[in-house]
Amino acid sequence: METNRYILSILVDNEPGVLSRISGLFSGRGFNIDSLSVAKTADPDVSVVTLATFCDAHIIEQIKKQLHKLINVITVNDLTQKKYVERELVLVKVHAKTEKRAEIMRIVDIFRSRIVDVGCSHFIIEVSGDSGKIKAFVELMKPMGIVEIASTGTIALGRETGK
Structure with missing residues (x-):
């Protein structure tokens, strides 16, 4: 199965x-x-x-x-077999060592995410999108050193069907 x-x-x-x-x-x-x-x-x-x-x-x-x-x-x-819009909101706290800050900021920009908190040794990044985008972002942040993750979980609405 x-x-x-x-x-x-x-x-x-x-x-x-x-x-x-x-x-x-x-x-x-x-x-x-x-x-x-x-x-x-x-x-x-x-x-x-x-x-x-x-x-x-x-x-x-x-x-x-x-x-x-x-x-x-x-x-x-x-909604699985229908057309729908899916989103998750995730906050990711990553180690932001001086030599990695520019790379993290580039990745954040590519993913159209945003840094919502900056500390001496960490960034907290807000990411929203479908589950594939979230998974891809988290995979890219793993080498940076993820400290903590919080997620809303999936929300979804069916799209309008054609006539």
Whole structure:
């Protein structure tokens, strides 16, 4: 079986315990959540849960069926096979030795990122983009000496479909 990355956009009632039930569904069945992001929508009574996971095609079908059964779930939208816009925001703290500062700044510029904090021995860099861009940036920063990383996780919206 082939394992793929799936992105689900789940509209839910904005009530306490909903996220716990969703994550419980995954942990109770031994499925892993790769990325999880939750925010209110334009309607304050509704939240959107953006969830990324790696699994087999038949497992994602089971997950979607189980999510539909949860009381506070309004809709489950699998964005994986659709056109969508995906973004992550990552803060990366790297060692910024004097001899490496210019190289780090060039890489930051190439990736259209920005340095948001400068210390005597480190930079904190803000990077946003799809998961491929984030992964590529982190790989280039590893030789510089990554001190710490914080990430928002994936957020995504489906693109408008043609007529």
